[in-house]
Amino acid sequence: MEYKDYYQIMGVSRDATQDEIKRAYRKLARKYHPDVSKELDAEERFKEVGEANEVLKDPEKRAAYDQLGANWKAGQDFRPPPDWDAGFEFRGGGYTHAGAEDHSAFFEDLFGRGYAEPAGGTRRTFHMRGEDHHAKVLIDLEDSYTGATRTITLRVPELTDDGHVTLRNRNINLRIPKGIKPGQQIRLTEQGAPGMGNAKPGDLYLEVEFRKHPYYRVDGSDVYLDLPIAPWEAALGATVKVPTLSGVIDLKVPANSNQGRKLRLKGRGLPGKEPGEMYIVMQITLPPADSDAAKALYKQMEDQLAFNPRAKLGVS
Amino acid sequence: MAKTNLQILSGEVLDEGTEITLAQLCHTCSVQAETIEVMVEHGILEPVGTRSHHWCFPANSIKRMRIALRLQRDLDVNLAGAALALELLERIDQLHAQLRVIDAR
Numbered sequence: 001m002e003y004k005d006y007y008q009i010m011g012v013s014r015d016a017t018q019d020e021i022k023r024a025y026r027k028l029a030r031k032y033h034p035d036v037s038k039e040l041d042a043e044e045r046f047k048e049v050g051e052a053n054e055v056l057k058d059p060e061k062r063a064a065y066d067q068l069g070a071n072w073k074a075g076q077d078f079r080p081p082p083d084w085d086a087g088f089e090f091r092g093g094g095y096t097h098a099g100a101e102d103h104s105a106f107f108e109d110l111f112g113r114g115y116a117e118p119a120g121g122t123r124r125t126f127h128m129r130g131e132d133h134h135a136k137v138l139i140d141l142e143d144s145y146t147g148a149t150r151t152i153t154l155r156v157p158e159l160t161d162d163g164h165v166t167l168r169n170r171n172i173n174l175r176i177p178k179g180i181k182p183g184q185q186i187r188l189t190e191q192g193a194p195g196m197g198n199a200k201p202g203d204l205y206l207e208v209e210f211r212k213h214p215y216y217r218v219d220g221s222d223v224y225l226d227l228p229i230a231p232w233e234a235a236l237g238a239t240v241k242v243p244t245l246s247g248v249i250d251l252k253v254p255a256n257s258n259q260g261r262k263l264r265l266k267g268r269g270l271p272g273k274e275p276g277e278m279y280i281v282m283q284i285t286l287p288p289a290d291s292d293a294a295k296a297l298y299k300q301m302e303d304q305l306a307f308n309p310r311a312k313l314g315v316s
Numbered sequence: 317m318a319k320t321n322l323q324i325l326s327g328e329v330l331d332e333g334t335e336i337t338l339a340q341l342c343h344t345c346s347v348q349a350e351t352i353e354v355m356v357e358h359g360i361l362e363p364v365g366t367r368s369h370h371w372c373f374p375a376n377s378i379k380r381m382r383i384a385l386r387l388q389r390d391l392d393v394n395l396a397g398a399a400l401a402l403e404l405l406e407r408i409d410q411l412h413a414q415l416r417v418i419d420a421r
Contacts, residue, residue, distance in 0.1 A: 026391075026392075029390060029391055030391055033386075033387070033390055033391060034386075035383045035386055035387060035405070036387075036401070036405065046390075050390075129343065131346065132343060132344040132346075134344075134378075134382065149324055151322065171322060172322065172325055173322040173323065173324045173325060174324075174325055174327070175324055175325065175326040175327070177326075177327070177329050180329055181331070183376075184329055184330060184331055185329070185330040185375060185378065185379070186327035186328065186329055186330070187327050187328045187330055188325050188327040189327075189328070191325060202343070202344075203344065204327075205330075205344065205378065206327070207379065217416050217417055219413050219414075219416070219417050220413075224417055
């Protein structure tokens with residue numbers, strides 16, 4: 001088991017006052033709240049900070065933790081000394097909050113395991129619809145375009161017989177509806193938590209997000225593609241091959257196209273009642289001047305074209 | 317890995333046009349109708365329909381409601397603060413979407 005340095009996690013010194021700890025916690029909780037933060041490891045950090053706060057905000061737990069000594073390093077292999085918590089009142093599991101499945105083995109060894117709170121009154125009712133479950137799923141853009149069936153793994157919290165909460169992996173075979181957009185939800189009737197007695201199970205809500213695509217970007221039901229083109233293709237016009245979600249097409253690049261010019265392919269975005277558009281964005285890509293021949297060509301343009309790219313700035 | 321034959325699940329897409337009832341929203345977010353009424357007062361949720369017993373909500377209310385509840389629980393913000401945070405978060409999401417379109421290289 002790895003030692004956790006709760007002071008380091010909270011960014012406070014070992015002699016911080018309770019007020020300093022409270023302030024540090026609030027600041028970090030806002031920073032790493034999974035609904036607010038854009039950091040990739042936000043959820044993990046948020047749990048870590050919550051766990052550190054759970055110990056440090058409680059003077060008794062903090063005193064017990066301090067007693068382990070200041071010489072431990074975060075990540076170091078750790079065993080609690082025998083009877084280390086003698087004389088403290090939390091002995092035998094003093095943890096009260098819900099969400100206890102989130103705590104580290106380090107925390108549980110020191111302060112005991114949390115118990116899931118029975119959801120308000122459900123124990124007494126014999127026929128009650130099960131809870132609805134909510135989860136996020138990542139799918140590929142192509143699967144939304146064509147519709148597909150994919151196996152998806154969800155992590156479902158589950159109550160064990162002795163009242164602990166564990167996470168179980170659940171695989172489902174999901175039919176991805178054609179044309180679903182990022183942020184939309186799919187409701188799967190009766191795939192949530194089982195009901196009590198004869199009652200029906202709850203529903204499962206899946207919020208869909210798209211995996212980052214190597215070259216397409218999605219905005220609502222519109223699909224964008226950056227298309228690299230050579231300067232002469234942009235200047236003289238050309239017909240070039242372009243990948244689209246429905247296959248490779250021949251695209252006519254109009255003569256005198258400038259950098260960033262957008263061409264619209266009507267209705268070639270995500271399908272639906274009102275199908276999205278596909279936009280091709282011209283990205284003029286310069287050939288490198290890495291040979292005498294290439295340099296000569298650029299020089300020739302410089303000599304023969306009266307071109308001032310900075311005319312609008314009033315300079316030459 | 318052993319190949320298991322899972323039943324294929326088809327669901328219903330909740331898009332911008334889908335509405336859910338007050339009872340559905342209560343059940344799916346595990347809250348009482350009173351909580352929803354307070355959320356409506358703060359503009360976190362916007363019902364369709366006039367009388368509270370016949371309220372319907374756009375489907376994205378589920379997401380807004382769940383975020384507001386988490387902010388309240390985890391960060392001790394009051395509902396006015398949660399409403400503000402939700403609006404700002406939505407603005408950030410829109411800006412991120414625009415940014416992805418303008419500049420993904």
